[in-house]
Amino acid sequence: MSVVLDVTVRDDTGTGAAREARRNGMVPGVIYGGDEDAVAVAVKMNEVLKAMNTGDFLGSMIELSHEGKKQKVFTKDVQFHPVTDFPQHVDFYRVTNKTLIDVEVTVNFVGEENSPGLKEGGTLNVVRYSIEVTCPAGDIPDHFEADVSKMEIGDTLNISDIDMPKGAKPTITDRDFTIATVVASRAAVEEDAEEDVDADEVPAIEQNPQIDTDGDGEA
Known part of the structure; x- marks a missing residue:
């Protein structure tokens, strides 16, 4: 966990208060979850942008600091402006290292x-x-590795072929779902289809019969 953000608590909530926070260079947000009430907060815009650039902000466990007190949270959601793409609001979910969360x-x-x-x-x-x-908030995998080095055309790679770290389990548990397959290219499929057409299946072109114009039975 490398991201630590200083937050201020917002006394006023609602659309007007959020707009005022943005005008002051802040990103409004909320901390919720656990056994505590939700708290409206604000974070400096440049600090949020810096945290996002690390790649360890959205969907990660970070730490919020307020007047010397620190709280571990999971960045649950970030809303962005449809035009400028700047963050407009952040949802933080209270966690501990052992809190089980669902994450992509x-x-x-x-x-x-x-x-x-x-x-x-x-x-x-x-x-x-x-x-x-589903995994502990303190042990979110950076990524999963899918090895396709032995796959032939027609082979399928399923979730059972992925090594999961201890404590992590897929949220889909009722089937061994597919991650990837190796399929024949379209060109190869079309070429095989052409080769499968047997010459005997092609109807012969009947020659035009010769016409007996002399009536002697010979064409």
């Missing part, structure tokens, strides 16, 4: 250069670029 974790695919199926001209069809898991 990116899947990194490795071994593509060694995949027999891809070498034969197949295509890696990615079904899921991320996996939602």
Whole structure:
């Protein structure tokens, strides 16, 4: 956990108060969860932007500091301005290292250069670029590694093929869902289809019969 943000508590809430905070270079937000009441806060815009640039802000556990007191939180959601793309509001969820949370974790695919199926001209069809898991807030995986180095055309990579760190479990538990498949390229499929057409299945072109114009039975 590398992100620490200083926050101020907002006495006023509502749309007008939030706009006033933004005019003063702050990003309004709220801290909620746990056994405590929700608290309206504000964070300096430049500090939020700096935290976002680290890649460890949204969907990560960070620390908020207020008058010397610190609170671990999970950045649950960030709302952005539709035009400027600047953050407009942040939702922080109170957690401890052991608090179980649901979070999306990116899947990194490795071994593509060694995949027999891809070498034969197949295509890696990615079904899921991320996996939602339940895990402790203090042990959120940076990513999951999906090894496709042994995949042939027609092979499927499922969630059971992904190594999960201790404490992390997929939120989907009723099936062994697909992460990726290796499929034949469209060109290869069309070429195979053409080769499957047997010459005997092509109807012969009947020659025009010769006409007996002399009536002697000979054409």
